[in-house]
Amino acid sequence: MRPIAWARRWLGRWGLIIALAALPVLYLIHDLTTGYQAGLVNGHAVIHHDLTRIGLNVVQGLSNGSIWALIAIGYTLVYGIIELINFAHGDVFMIGSFTAVGLYSVFGLTPSTGAVGLIFGLLAVLVVSMIVCGSLNTLIERVGYKPLRGAPKLAPLITAVGFSFILQNVGLVWRGGSPESVPDLINQGQTVFHISALPIQRGYILAIGVMIPLVFGLSWFVRSTRLGRAMRATAQDPEAARLMGINVNQTISLTFLIGGGLAGAAGLIYALYQTNIWYFQGFKAGLIAFTAAVMGGIGNIAGAVLGGLIIGVIQSFSDNRLAGGEWTEAVVFGYLILIMVLRPRGLLGEETREAG
Amino acid sequence: MNELRAQLKEWRAAIDRVLPSWWPRALAFALIGIGIVLPFAFSNNSGFMNATIIAVAYVVMSLGLNIVVGFAGLLDLGYVAFYALGAYTLGWFGSDFFFKAKVHVGVHGIAAHEIGIHLNFILILIAAAVICALAGILIGLPTLRLRGDYIAIVTLAFGEIIGVVAVNGTDIHLGGGMTLTAGNFGISAVDAPYFPGIGQFNLLNLRPWYWLIFAIMLVVLFVNLRLRDSRLGRAWVALREDEVAAVSMGIPSVRTKLSAYAMGAAFGGLSGAFLGTYFTTVNAGQFQFGFSIFILAMVIIGGLGSIWGAVAGGLLLGYINYYLIPDVLNSLPSKLGLNFQLVTIEIGIYGFLLVLVMVLRPQGLIPERRRRLELTQQIAATDAELGEPTGGIQTTGEAP
Numbered sequence: 001m002r003p004i005a006w007a008r009r010w011l012g013r014w015g016l017i018i019a020l021a022a023l024p025v026l027y028l029i030h031d032l033t034t035g036y037q038a039g040l041v042n043g044h045a046v047i048h049h050d051l052t053r054i055g056l057n058v059v060q061g062l063s064n065g066s067i068w069a070l071i072a073i074g075y076t077l078v079y080g081i082i083e084l085i086n087f088a089h090g091d092v093f094m095i096g097s098f099t100a101v102g103l104y105s106v107f108g109l110t111p112s113t114g115a116v117g118l119i120f121g122l123l124a125v126l127v128v129s130m131i132v133c134g135s136l137n138t139l140i141e142r143v144g145y146k147p148l149r150g151a152p153k154l155a156p157l158i159t160a161v162g163f164s165f166i167l168q169n170v171g172l173v174w175r176g177g178s179p180e181s182v183p184d185l186i187n188q189g190q191t192v193f194h195i196s197a198l199p200i201q202r203g204y205i206l207a208i209g210v211m212i213p214l215v216f217g218l219s220w221f222v223r224s225t226r227l228g229r230a231m232r233a234t235a236q237d238p239e240a241a242r243l244m245g246i247n248v249n250q251t252i253s254l255t256f257l258i259g260g261g262l263a264g265a266a267g268l269i270y271a272l273y274q275t276n277i278w279y280f281q282g283f284k285a286g287l288i289a290f291t292a293a294v295m296g297g298i299g300n301i302a303g304a305v306l307g308g309l310i311i312g313v314i315q316s317f318s319d320n321r322l323a324g325g326e327w328t329e330a331v332v333f334g335y336l337i338l339i340m341v342l343r344p345r346g347l348l349g350e351e352t353r354e355a356g
Numbered sequence: 357m358n359e360l361r362a363q364l365k366e367w368r369a370a371i372d373r374v375l376p377s378w379w380p381r382a383l384a385f386a387l388i389g390i391g392i393v394l395p396f397a398f399s400n401n402s403g404f405m406n407a408t409i410i411a412v413a414y415v416v417m418s419l420g421l422n423i424v425v426g427f428a429g430l431l432d433l434g435y436v437a438f439y440a441l442g443a444y445t446l447g448w449f450g451s452d453f454f455f456k457a458k459v460h461v462g463v464h465g466i467a468a469h470e471i472g473i474h475l476n477f478i479l480i481l482i483a484a485a486v487i488c489a490l491a492g493i494l495i496g497l498p499t500l501r502l503r504g505d506y507i508a509i510v511t512l513a514f515g516e517i518i519g520v521v522a523v524n525g526t527d528i529h530l531g532g533g534m535t536l537t538a539g540n541f542g543i544s545a546v547d548a549p550y551f552p553g554i555g556q557f558n559l560l561n562l563r564p565w566y567w568l569i570f571a572i573m574l575v576v577l578f579v580n581l582r583l584r585d586s587r588l589g590r591a592w593v594a595l596r597e598d599e600v601a602a603v604s605m606g607i608p609s610v611r612t613k614l615s616a617y618a619m620g621a622a623f624g625g626l627s628g629a630f631l632g633t634y635f636t637t638v639n640a641g642q643f644q645f646g647f648s649i650f651i652l653a654m655v656i657i658g659g660l661g662s663i664w665g666a667v668a669g670g671l672l673l674g675y676i677n678y679y680l681i682p683d684v685l686n687s688l689p690s691k692l693g694l695n696f697q698l699v700t701i702e703i704g705i706y707g708f709l710l711v712l713v714m715v716l717r718p719q720g721l722i723p724e725r726r727r728r729l730e731l732t733q734q735i736a737a738t739d740a741e742l743g744e745p746t747g748g749i750q751t752t753g754e755a756p
Contacts, residue, residue, distance in 0.1 A: 085505060087649075144711055151718030154431070158656050159714045161649050165707025173701065287516070287645070294509055326527075330520040333513035340510045341498045 015342040019335065020310060023317050027054055052197045057316045063204040063273065065312020066211035070266035071289035072296070072304035073218065074137070074259030080235045080299030081255050083153070087160040088140055090286015091167035092260050096133040096267020097277045098174055100125050101182045111183055118185065122268070126210070130264040137260025138253050146249065164283070171279030179278035188273055203273040210269055214262060215305055221258075222301065231255055235299065288315075291336045297349020306347060311335075391570055395563045403683045405562040409634060411674025412569045413627045416576050418654035418670040419663065420623025423580070425652065426661035426724070427589060428616035429596030431508040434495065434515025435651050438488045438621045440522050440643040442628020445484040447543035447638035449475045456532040467547045477549035477633070481572075484625035492621025496614045503599075515648055522640035542639030549633060559636070569630055576623050580663050583619070592616055593661075650677075657713050659720025668721050681705060 030036075031054055035047040071093050078086045104110075107121045144159035188203030222228035233241040234251045242248045270285075271277055292311045296303025311332060318332075319325035339346065398404050417439065424432045447453055452472030460468050462476030475483070495514045499507040521528075525537025537543070548557040554564045583589045591612045594602035603609050632638045650673065658669025681702050713721075 079505075083505070085508065144715065147715050148718050151714075152660065154425075154656050154660060155714045155718035158653055159711045161653065162707040162710030162714070165703045165710070169701050169704030169707065172703075283645075287512075290509075291513075294506075326524050327520065330517045330524075333516045333520075336513045337498060337510055337517075340502060340506060340513075344502055344506055 012343055016339055016347065019338050019342065020314075023314065024054070024058075027057075027317060027321060050197070055195075055198045057320055058313055059198065059200065059204055060320075061313030061316030062309055063207035063312070064316060065292075065309035066207040067266045067270050067273070067308075068285070068289045068292050068311055069305040069308025070211055070214065070262045070269070071285055072292040072308045073215070073301055074263050075286075075290050076293040076296070076298055076300060076304040077231075077255050077259045079293065081231065081238075081252055082145070082156075084145065084156050084160065085290065086259075087157070087286065088144075088163035088167060089137070089259065089263060090282040090284075090289065091164045091171070092133050092137050092140075092282070093263040093267050093270070093285055093289075094171050094277075094279060094282025095136060095167055096129045096264035097271045097281065098171055098267075098279075099129045099132045099264070100268040100271050101175075101277060103128055104183060104185065109183075109185055111185055111187065113185070122185070122272075126265060126268050129268050130261040133264030133267065134257040134259075134261035137256040137263070141253060141256040146252075164286075168279055168283065171282070175277070175279065177279065179276055181276050182271055184272075184275045186272055188275065207269050207273050210265060211305075214265055215301070218258065218262070219301055227251070227254060288332060291332060294336065295339050295346055297346030300346070300348050303346055303348035310347075388574065392567070395566050401560045401562055404679060405566060407675055407679035407683070409562060409565050409569055410631070410678050411671050412566070412573050413631050413634070414651065414654060414674040415667050415670035416569070416573050416627035416630075417624050417651050418658065418666040419573075419576050419580050420620045420627070421651050422620075422655045422658075422661065422663065422666040423583070423592070423623070424616050424620035425655055426666070427584065427592040427596065428613060429592075430496075430499065430613065430616060431505065432511045432617075432620070433508045433645075433648050433652065434511035434513070434518075435620075435624055436643050436645065436647040437491065437495065437515045437518040438624030439628040439631070439647060440518050441488050441491055441621075442484040442625035442630075443632035443638045443642070444522070444537060444543075445487050445625065446480050446546055446629040446632035447537075449473050449480050449483060450477070450547040450633065451543055451545060453538065453543045454530075454534055456534060463547065464550045474547055477547070477551075480629055481626055484629040485622040488621040488625030488628070489618035492617035492619075493614050495621075496617035500610055500613060512645070512648070516645060519640070519643045519645070522643050525640070537640060538638070539640050542637040542641075544637045546633050546636060546638060548636075557633075565634055569627075569634075572626055572630060576626065577663070577667070584663060588612065588615060596661075653710055657710070657720055659723040662720065662722050662724035665720050665722035665724070672721075676709065677702075677706065 028051070031051065032049055035049040036053050037045045037047060040046065071089065074089050074092075075086060078084055078089070103125045107124060109118060109121045109125070113121065140163050144163055145156045148156045148159065186202050186206060188201060188206065190202050191199040192202055192205060193200055222231060230241070230246045230251045231254065233244065233246055234248050238248050241251075266285075270281070288311060289308065292307035293304045294307070295310060296305070296307030314332060314335060315328050318328040322328070322331065394408075395405060398408075417435070420438070421432060421435050424430050424435075450467075450473075452470050454473050455471045457473050458471055459473045459475075461474070461479060463474045467474045495511060499510045502510065522537050523539050526535045526539040526541075528536040530536060549564075549568060550557070551564065551568065554567050555561055557564045557568075591602070591607045594605070594607055595609060595612055599609065635642075654669035654673045655666055656669070657665075657672065658667070659665030682699055686699055
């Protein structure tokens with residue numbers, strides 16, 4: 001019995017890290033020893049033995065992961081405070097994308113707009129879509145979740161699904177049922193500079209550059225302000241928080257407002273970076289971001305960001321190297337199961353009642 | 357309100373005294389009889405018959421999921437996996453999909469001469485139940501240490517993985533040019549069931565299909581009712597209510613949980629195999645995450661843990677989805693002078709209904725008696741606490 005217990009403890013501590021490091025390390029060794037095909041010159045394959053390709057995968061993954069991270073924060077905040085898997089959150093993100101794209105024409109933004117106008121215009125779009133999504137999320141909470149505070153735990157889950165369907169239908173009626181390409185405002189594929197041989201494109205800078213200030217702003221807010229303290233207190237024990245004079249309902253609404261706002265920001269980045277939107281994008285993004293939140297440790301903001309970035313990198317490896325990316329989803333969910341088996345509390349999470 | 361309820365209870369007791377002791381059984385037989393003759397009241401290939409068949413198949417699924425989520429309290433968000441496996445069991449063993457094989461067991465008509473594996477539909481049902489039960493145990497294993505929403509996450513992941521495998525199964529070669537699934541093209545030309553005496557199974561003659569799924573539903577319903585009151589059923593409920601207490605009373609936690617997964621999955625497989633042959637194709641596009649949610653919504657709207665609730669929820673959502681919105685109400689907007697069809701906002705209406713039912717009646721349409729007692733007892737306890745601090749009944753705060 002003792003070796004089994006030992007193995008289990010060891011796996012609990014290191015197994016997840018080994019599993020997560022497996023893909024990058026494998027491809028690293030592969031690139032350095034066997035090499036990879038960097039291009040064709042006169043019909044002959046040019047084989048390189050360096051880290052450029054793997055670096056590119058990681059950078060792409062990190063910028064995609066930034067979007068997932070922003071959405072995952074919304075999941076993790078809501079779960080932390082009312083223990084609800086907010087299935088409508090991914091669709092709020094989709095509405096964010098749609099709002100942002102709708103605002104392009106309102107603010108007269110086209111790919112030929114000058115740099116200054118574009119920056120201010122996009123900042124305005126960012127603010128408006130954050131406000132729209134934040135209010136939408138708060139509204140959903142008021143209508144769908146607040147009346148069910150004392151109800152069986154699964155009831156709000158079903159209303160969340162209901163709102164998810166409603167929002168999907170709004171998206172479907174709004175912009176039609178097929179993916180639609182949107183103007184590439186920032187020319188996202190353009191290389192800005194190189195880190196050794198690694199081309200850094202505008203899209204990467206945008207995604208990471210918007211995510212980092214938002215996340216730092218949020219963690220400052222949660223750590224240092226009165227309202228942030230109220231949020232943490234409510235997450236820990238709503239009843240005790242109420243007795244200490246915290247307005248629990250207002251705090252929960254605030255949490256939804258913040259989560260929705262970040263989803264709105266993610267929506268804009270997605271539209272700019274992927275230059276492709278459709279009504280079903282929120283559903284997939286929601287599942288991925290939720291996986292990220294669980295991977296990082298649900299209820300933990302830093303964990304959600306870390307999980308989002310890791311999932312982004314896993315996706316990017318799988319997309320670029322495994323049979324054209326059609327197995328990506330299975331790989332991501334396979335990792336999710338591994339995490340649940342090896343370390344249910346997630347990478348940065350604390351031991352909770354449910355994951356114990 | 358309370359007086360009204362007491363009055364109703366009194367009347368009910370009075371009715372029970374007047375009626376002979378065998379009347380519940382008589383009622384059950386009468387209902388079954390009505391169920392059997394029901395199709396004669398409707399046109400043989402009408403949209404209503406079609407919706408009824410699908411709704412009854414969904415009832416079988418929601419009864420299965422009710423065992424896992426309702427009885428055992430294990431939130432399963434990947435139930436679509438068993439729909440997929442059940443349907444693929446039919447696709448594999450009831451079509452020319454494995455064209456290198458030539459196996460025939462108890463089949464009639466054209467199917468008896470074609471290439472591929474062709475088993476009798478009863479055998480396929482058994483195979484689907486067994487395969488799904490094994491898959492259910494496999495999915496249950498990693499969740500044994502987890503509780504609550506974490507179980508939901510793992511089952512969701514399994515459901516999605518099975519969906520991805522179904523889509524990309526064309527890349528998994530089994531040798532001889534055969535693949536695991538036909539992906540989004542679908543395994544078509546699956547065998548229709550054959551049962552002598554109730555007529556041909558084809559799409560213009562829906563009555564035999566109805567009788568078949570009605571029979572399957574009756575069997576599943578009967579098993580459910582017996583399970584609920586059995587030792588196993590009580591063990592499930594005990595684990596749901598308080599795992600630590602149940603285990604310390606000697607209930608084997610692992611075996612009990614896995615049997616819930618296996619049982620629920622097997623019923624899903626039965627219904628999946630039926631729907632596979634009824635839709636005449638097994639297509640990877642059918643097995644989306646939304647389907648798991650659809651079935652879960654039936655269970656929760658009906659009332660978690662309540663068998664009759666699961667039946668009501670399955671029928672309600674099945675009819676809404678396949679009859680009310682596409683057939684009955686579809687022309688409503690144009691009658692009101694609006695220029696769109698109702699099907700375009702179908703999922704929106706559906707979502708709205710889910711929200712509405714849950715906000716108005718969070719405990720479900722027909723809540724389980726035991727849960728209802730719990731809820732009212734909790735209210736009584738808080739009342740007592742507020743009134744006189746010493747008289748309160750101690751109840752645990754929330755269900756796990």
